Amino acid sequence: MSVPGETILTVEDLKTYFYTEGGVVQAVDGISFDVRAGEIVGVVGESGAGKSVATTSILRLLDDAGEIVSGEITYRDTTIVGFEEAEEGGELVPRDDMLTKSEMRKEIRGNEIAIIFQDPMESLNPVYKVGSQIREFIELNRDLEGEDAKEEAIEMLREVGIPEPENRYDDYPHQFSGGMRQRVLIAMALGCRPSLIIADEPTTALDVTVEGQILDLVDDLRDEYGTSFIWVTHDMGVVAEICDRVNVMYLGQIVEQGPVDDIFHDTQHPYTESLLASIPRPDKTVEDLNPIAGVMPQAMNPPRGCRFHTRCPDAREACRDIEPRFVDVGEAPSHRAACLKHDDVGYWDSVPIENESRDGVVADEEPPAGGQETEAGR
Ligand SMILES: Nc1ncnc2c1ncn2[C@@H]1O[C@H](COP(=O)(O)OP(=O)(O)OP(=O)(O)O)[C@@H](O)[C@H]1O
Ligand code: SF4
Ligand SMILES: [Mg+2]
Numbered sequence: 001m002s003v004p005g006e007t008i009l010t011v012e013d014l015k016t017y018f019y020t021e022g023g024v025v026q027a028v029d030g031i032s033f034d035v036r037a038g039e040i041v042g043v044v045g046e047s048g049a050g051k052s053v054a055t056t057s058i059l060r061l062l063d064d065a066g067e068i069v070s071g072e073i074t075y076r077d078t079t080i081v082g083f084e085e086a087e088e089g090g091e092l093v094p095r096d097d098m099l100t101k102s103e104m105r106k107e108i109r110g111n112e113i114a115i116i117f118q119d120p121m122e123s124l125n126p127v128y129k130v131g132s133q134i135r136e137f138i139e140l141n142r143d144l145e146g147e148d149a150k151e152e153a154i155e156m157l158r159e160v161g162i163p164e165p166e167n168r169y170d171d172y173p174h175q176f177s178g179g180m181r182q183r184v185l186i187a188m189a190l191g192c193r194p195s196l197i198i199a200d201e202p203t204t205a206l207d208v209t210v211e212g213q214i215l216d217l218v219d220d221l222r223d224e225y226g227t228s229f230i231w232v233t234h235d236m237g238v239v240a241e242i243c244d245r246v247n248v249m250y251l252g253q254i255v256e257q258g259p260v261d262d263i264f265h266d267t268q269h270p271y272t273e274s275l276l277a278s279i280p281r282p283d284k285t286v287e288d289l290n291p292i293a294g295v296m297p298q299a300m301n302p303p304r305g306c307r308f309h310t311r312c313p314d315a316r317e318a319c320r321d322i323e324p325r326f327v328d329v330g331e332a333p334s335h336r337a338a339c340l341k342h343d344d345v346g347y348w349d350s351v352p353i354e355n356e357s358r359d360g361v362v363a364d365e366e367p368p369a370g371g372q373e374t375e376a377g378r
Contacts, residue, residue, distance in 0.1 A: 008195055008228060009035040009058070009113075014071035014081070016050075016057045023300045027053040027066070029252035032326075035196060040222060040229040042239040042260070044275065045249035048296050051232045054249070055198045057081070058230075059115055060104050075108065075196075111141040114189035118201040120181035123188075124173040131157070131169030134188045141192035156187035159224075161217060179210035183217070190221060200232045215242045236279045240264060245334070248272045251307040252299050254326070258335030268329040268337040270314045294355070306340060310355060314341070318350040 012032045018025040028050045035041045043051045057068055058080065070092055073081040080099060083092040099107065109115075117123055124133060134153035138144055144152055150169075157165035160183040173181060182202050189197050199218075203211040219242055221227060231243055239246050239260060246263050248256040248271060256269035267273050274292040294311040297303055303310050309319040322345050324338040340347035 004038045004226065006037050007034050008037050008076055010072070010074045011054075011058065012072040012074075014054065014057060014073065015069045016053050016062065017067055017069050018065045019067065020065055020300075025298075025300045026252050026302060027299050028057060029302075030071075031247070031249070031252075031254045033247045033254060033257060035228050035230060037195065037228055038222060038226045039244040040218070040231055040242050042243035042246035043230060043232045043249060044234065044236060044239050044246055046234060046275075046292070046296055048251075048299065049249040050252040050299070051234075051249055052200055055115070055200055055230060055232055058198065059109055059113060060099075060101065061115070075112065078108070080104070080108065110137065110192045110194065112194055113196045113198065114192060114194040115198040115200065116182070116185045116189055116202050118204055120178070120185050121173065123185055124181065126173050128172075129170050130173055130176065130184050131171075134184070134191055137188050138191040152191055153187070156191040157184070159190065159221070160184070160187045161213075162187070177210075179206050179214065182206065182214055186214075186217070186221070190225065190227070193225070194227065196228045196230065198230045198232070201234070203238065204233070204235075211238070212241075218242060236264075236275050248275065251296055251302050253307060253338065255308065255339070256329075256335075256337040258330065259332050262330055262332045262335045266330045266332075266335070268335065268342065269339050270312045271308050272337075274311075274313070306338075309353065312355070315353040315355060316340075316347055316350040317353060318345060318347045319353065322346075 011034065014028055014031050016028040018027055031054055033041070043054060045051055053062070053066065056062055058073055060080065062068070068081050070083055071081060078099065079095065079097045082095040082098045084095045085091070086093045124130065131150070131153050134156060135149045138149045138152050154165045154169055157168060162168050162180060162183055176184060185202070203214050206214065215238065218229060222229065231238070233239060243260050245259050246257065247254045248263070248269065250271050256263060256272045263272060264276065267276060278291050292311060297307070297310060305321045306312070306319040306324050309315040312319065318340055322340060324340045325343055326336050326338045327342050329335055329337045329342050
């Protein structure tokens with residue numbers, strides 16, 4: 001049982017690369033974040049930012065081409081990922097205390113950390129009844145069998161708002177709507193009483209009303225069971241609705257992280273500003289929406305300097321050469337961003353870059369008061 005607020009998962013300087021015929025894809029390149037008991041932590045960014053690779057790395061569910069090359073992932077006192085140097089200055093090798101794949105399967109997946117994907121049909125077997133799939137999952141991960149496991153499966157279906165769960169227990173996945181299938185997956189995950197559920201864009205394919213219902217459900221379940229969630233999404237609107245803290249990812253890195261209120265009302269990174277400007281809102285027309293100009297570069301060949309400089313409306317010459325450090329910013333103690341504006345490295349003295357997203361309006365921007373003396377956060 002977790003103490004509310006205690007840190008249960010820590011990811012430190014994680015790097016996950018894919019070794020392909022075309023070259024090395026730096027899908028996740030040095031990210032750090034943590035999750036506390038009972039909180040919902042967002043991971044947000046455009047397609048290809050590295051959100052899924054980051055979260056599947058936590059469960060070590062990468063395909064054969066993918067490799068965690070360095071970093072640490074700790075779940076409570078357990079080392080999910082940990083390395084040491086084979087000899088001083090030598091290559092990194094897995095530490096002795098790092099779980100084996102079979103230990104991951106037995107000790108972590110399902111019963112401690114569960115994952116829910118965008119397409120429920122990938123996780124549900126179409127030829128088995130929904131109830132028996134939940135029951136089997138509960139039997140695998142908990143000390144319950146037979147009728148007891150069945151009762152618990154029905155109870156979980158009821159918990160996630162499936163009407164007449166005793167009858168729906170015997171239905172097949174295709175007999176449920178998309179939103180109901182996502183509820184079934186949440187029931188399945190929850191039935192194993194994990195401390196953490198990773199949800200990878202589970203509501204993206206649903207219409208807005210059903211999405212809203214599922215987000216409300218998750219919020220209630222978190223309150224009732226104290227379960228933590230990592231919620232992966234490309235939608236800042238979803239982040240605003242359920243997350244406590246958020247990590248904004250761009251091209252394999254976290255560019256801003258902090259409490260949701262601060263990220264929305266004291267935004268410190270131009271990429272986060274761009275994501276916020278592209279949220280549809282009732283008071284905005286389609287013309288008012290401001291999609292981010294340009295496309296994200298390839299993770300195989302990321303730009304030098306700041307990875308966002310090819311699209312950033314505030315980019316200056318310094319951004320082409322200098323990689324921003326992740327530093328404390330804003331008012332909240334855990335608010336951090338990686339932008340040269342917050343680092344004393346000559347950004348404010350250098351010349352603006354003319355790129356696709358710049359309208360020539362920010363060249364005269366003043367440095368923030370005292371803004372060049374920020375504390376290094378890494
Ligand atoms: N199996 C793989 N082999 C090679 N490259 C991969 C593989 N899986 C992911 N990548 C690359 O890693 C990067 C990050 O991909 P990832 O799937 O994590 O993005 P994402 O943020 O989850 O995007 P989306 O919102 O589309 O789901 C991308 O450049 C992607 O092409
Ligand atoms: S470092 Fe430069 S390019 Fe990168 S986000 Fe900041 S202003 Fe934009
Ligand atoms: Mg993804």
